[in-house]
Amino acid sequence: MSTSRTMRADARKNYEALIKTARKHLSSQGVTTSLDAIAREAGVGVGTLYRHFPDRDHLIFAALNAQGEELRTAADLIRSAETGLERLERWLAQVQNYLSSYQGLPDSIAQALESGDKTPLAITCQEIIEITDGILADAQQEGTVRPGIKGQDLFETTLMTAWLISQEPERQRGLGGVGEILRHGYRS
Amino acid sequence: MSTSRTMRADARKNYEALIKTARKHLSSQGVTTSLDAIAREAGVGVGTLYRHFPDRDHLIFAALNAQGEELRTAADLIRSAETGLERLERWLAQVQNYLSSYQGLPDSIAQALESGDKTPLAITCQEIIEITDGILADAQQEGTVRPGIKGQDLFETTLMTAWLISQEPERQRGLGGVGEILRHGYRS
DNA sequence: TGAGCATACGGAGAGGGCCTCCGGTTGACA
DNA sequence: TGTCAACCGGAGGCCCTCTCCGTATGCTCA
Structure with missing residues (x-):
């Protein structure tokens, strides 16, 4: 439209x-x-x-x-990073931020993903996963991210985290524990 | 009541x-x-x-x-495990199963946790976290789980996972990727 | 410029869910 | 068996979603 x-x-x-x-x-x-x-x-x-x-x-x-808050334009912030791992984590932070734009957005997205892949939200997710795959490959090449990890997995963990954040908007303690477990989980 | x-x-x-x-x-x-x-x-x-x-x-x-599907009774399944890690992971699997009982249950729980801690759901969660802390301590003692990990963190990751599952009930692929990242994230 | 039409508008109304309130009913106990 | 506290039912007010169709208006072309 x-x-x-x-x-x-x-x-x-x-x-x-x-x-x-x-x-x-x-x-x-x-x-x-x-x-x-x-x-x-x-x-x-x-x-x-x-x-x-x-x-x-x-x-x-x-x-x-609407407006320019799409992820694509934010790709600039990522380029300045030196290592592949840094680029990946900056990218995931952007995605997480995007997915937390509105309270309950992760629910809408998950539902869109489940029921047919033709909806605009589902298509956007597919694109995000593809971009993630690209950035991820570099990080795996340099050996900072474990092999076997997939863009789909990182997208799902990011979506889950966005869900948790958008449910408990107050806690600005940055979900230290969960984030740390996840990072430790995919890094080499 | x-x-x-x-x-x-x-x-x-x-x-x-x-x-x-x-x-x-x-x-x-x-x-x-x-x-x-x-x-x-x-x-x-x-x-x-x-x-x-x-x-x-x-x-x-x-x-x-109602009926006997409470977590407490399921504690039996856990005892037979040999290592602390095994006990912890069986326990978390039980919790995850419990939290996925109904589609959308994790949302209700997260909301209950956010707004005051007096609701029955919130109280139940507090109890689960305390039990987790106990089991977790054993695993950390034996050195199979990283120090610094907290029961609260494991509860949150389990809640997130339950959310993902209850959103996409079809995919019986067991969210291999996400689960593997999380396990790698808290193990030593 | 203005006539005619495709495009777009508005909002009433059907259908359904949430929750409250209170007149009516019934189980329990003396 | 009578009395009353405890409990019931469901009408009704409010809000939401989404459709449908009579009406209005921007656009185009002569």
């Missing part, structure tokens, strides 16, 4: 208002926030919301990827 | 019918199943359900601990 130039002007305006309001509500209320309320606050009928975003996941995905 | 002998006979009967139906619905539909539907199928008014179980968590907790 996205704001294409073949959209009518009013449609584009509504689309953008919806995304803007959705981002706000998703950030403060999590992925289960009321879609009705979003439409209302965006000054748009519910029908309009559902026409633009057939289901909740489509809206979440669009809100997530 | 529980089925006490100070309850009136009709109250006890309803309580038990509710638990029975709740177990069925929770098992097949997960923790978000309709409470109205449970009351209906149990042949009881909704008011009765809410009087016995003030909120969803109370019902989940009661359903979880």
Whole structure:
């Protein structure tokens, strides 16, 4: 979908208002926030919301990827790292951050992954796993990450961690224990 | 609450019918199943359900601990293990199994842990962590588990894993990768 | 410019879930 | 058997999701 130039002007305006309001509500209320309320606050009928975003996941995905916070652009931060391990861990931190954008997002993602792989969220995950595989290969080459580890595994551990974080947003103690176990788990 | 002998006979009967139906619905539909539907199928008014179980968590907790599937009784399986590590891992497997009883249970638990520690679910978790600490100490004594690891950490990784499992019930591939990373992460 | 049409809008309404409240019922005990 | 505390049922208010269709409006082309 996205704001294409073949959209009518009013449609584009509504689309953008919806995304803007959705981002706000998703950030403060999590992925289960009321879609009705979003439409209302965006000054748009519910029908309009559902026409633009057939289901909740489509809206979440669009809100997530609006503006420039996509992972791809963040790839720059990674390049400056010296070792492959450092690059991998910076990348995983980015992914974790991305997956924790909204409270409950990991649940939506896991469900999307389970039921068919055609949804936008599922496709995004597949892309993340592929990128991870690439970075991982370098780290394994240099011997800092154990062989046998797969990008899929690291994605899953990162998703799990994002889930834990988004459930307990207060504890800023950075889940030291869990993170340490995981790092020790894939490093050589 | 529980089925006490100070309850009136009709109250006890309803309580038990509710638990029975709740177990069925929770098992097949997960923790978000309709409470109205449970009351209906149990042949009881909704008011009765809410009087016995003030909120969803109370019902989940009661359903979880009805009959003998509590973790405590499963402690027997653990004793036969020879090494402390083996005992620990069997215990964690039990906990993981318990935490995956219903789809979405880990979410309920995480929320209970976050908001006050007085809920039955939160109390149960605290108990599990304490038991884990005990078993963990033995394993650390014998040198098979790294020092610095805490019962809380192992509980959290187990909860995360249970979440992943309960989200993707199909994949019986046993999340080989994730499990292997975690085991490697806490072992010496 | 303005007529005509494809595109898009809005919101009522059906369906369902949550939870409360209170008039009515019933088990227990004297 | 009578009395009352304990317990029941379910109507009803509120909120949410999602569909459907009559209405409105941006766009295009003559």
